[in-house]
Amino acid sequence: MKTNKGLRVMTAAALVAGCLVGAGCQQVSGTPRRAGLVSLGGAVGGAVGHELGEGDALKTGAGAVIGAGLTHLSLGKDPQVLQEGFDLGYVRGQSDAIKRQYFLRLSAEQQQPPGRTVRRVRTYLVPGPEHLPDGRALAPHVIPVRVTE
Numbered sequence: 001m002k003t004n005k006g007l008r009v010m011t012a013a014a015l016v017a018g019c020l021v022g023a024g025c026q027q028v029s030g031t032p033r034r035a036g037l038v039s040l041g042g043a044v045g046g047a048v049g050h051e052l053g054e055g056d057a058l059k060t061g062a063g064a065v066i067g068a069g070l071t072h073l074s075l076g077k078d079p080q081v082l083q084e085g086f087d088l089g090y091v092r093g094q095s096d097a098i099k100r101q102y103f104l105r106l107s108a109e110q111q112q113p114p115g116r117t118v119r120r121v122r123t124y125l126v127p128g129p130e131h132l133p134d135g136r137a138l139a140p141h142v143i144p145v146r147v148t149e
Helices: 002-024 030-052 057-075 079-110
Strands: 121-127 142-148
Touching: 030 057, 030 079
Parallel strands: none
Antiparallel strands: 121 142
């Protein structure tokens, strides 16, 4: 009986290895493939826990958690998620730099050198073009025009 049980565990382990190799070759993007691999690792871990624990539900659940956890650890960090975080941080940094530049320019315009007359700076909003020269349509927008009076 022990030999048959060991044979089933070895068969399950070989099945896992084959599935992992096959799953790595799929034409699926990184994050969904990783989720599938972690699910597969959890399922195989549950099957191994079921066989080793002789059908005990607690041992089956523990095997599934351990299988999913080991699969997740073996895959490492998801490069697609890391790139999305980098892109979001870059956009936020650019937005912050634009705001800083705007307030620096506003402050420089408000500080007039001594002896100069105070000029009034106005911003007029002019409707932007609806089409580009190559024929592409643009969303309705306005263009700010700064005028010193």
